[in-house]
Amino acid sequence: MSNFNRKEQLKKIHESRKANTALKVDGAIKRLIKANESINFNSVSKEAGIAKATLYNNEDFRSRIEKLRNQQSQVPTPKQVKQEMNESNKDALIASLKRKNQKLEQENKQLRKQLKVAYADVYKKL
Structure with a gap:
């Protein structure tokens, strides 16, 4: 010891x-x-x-x-990253919706023309 x-x-x-x-x-x-x-x-x-x-x-x-x-x-936190992604996605989403809107407007014009032709045919038959 x-x-x-x-x-x-x-x-x-x-x-x-x-x-x-x-x-x-x-x-x-x-x-x-x-x-x-x-x-x-x-x-x-x-x-x-x-x-x-x-x-x-x-x-x-x-x-x-x-x-x-x-x-x-x-x-940046995941929440901040998601918010930033949403900001950049807004532009892409707006552009996509504009294209879709133009396409629907053109389709609407064609359908109106077809409807006029159909009314004209019905009118001729009367």
């Missing part, structure tokens, strides 16, 4: 806990990215099962989460 050094033992325990926490945080961030979830301190702490204070107090975790959060805020 004379070889037991309490300080060294505590350092080893502390280092193993830090490594375990780092693995948990890395895994949580990877899962959140894969699931396309938002990355922030709340979501990472919940996913990793650690306290938010740990994330805030560790500079590496803090800078990484803030960086990822900023990157996600710059990327």
Whole structure:
């Protein structure tokens, strides 16, 4: 028992806990990215099962989460992308409806001409 050094033992325990926490945080961030979830301190702490204070107090975790959060805020959300698609689709939809309207107007003119001819034939028979 004379070889037991309490300080060294505590350092080893502390280092193993830090490594375990780092693995948990890395895994949580990877899962959140894969699931396309938002990355922030709340979501990472919940996913990793650690306290938010740990994330805030560790500079590496803090800078990484803030960086990822900023990157996600710059990327448009699916709702924004859909809205932009709708804006560009409006022009195409309007053009399509105009073509359809012109086609129906021409068809209507032809049918009116045919109707005049048919009325003329009926009138001649009387």
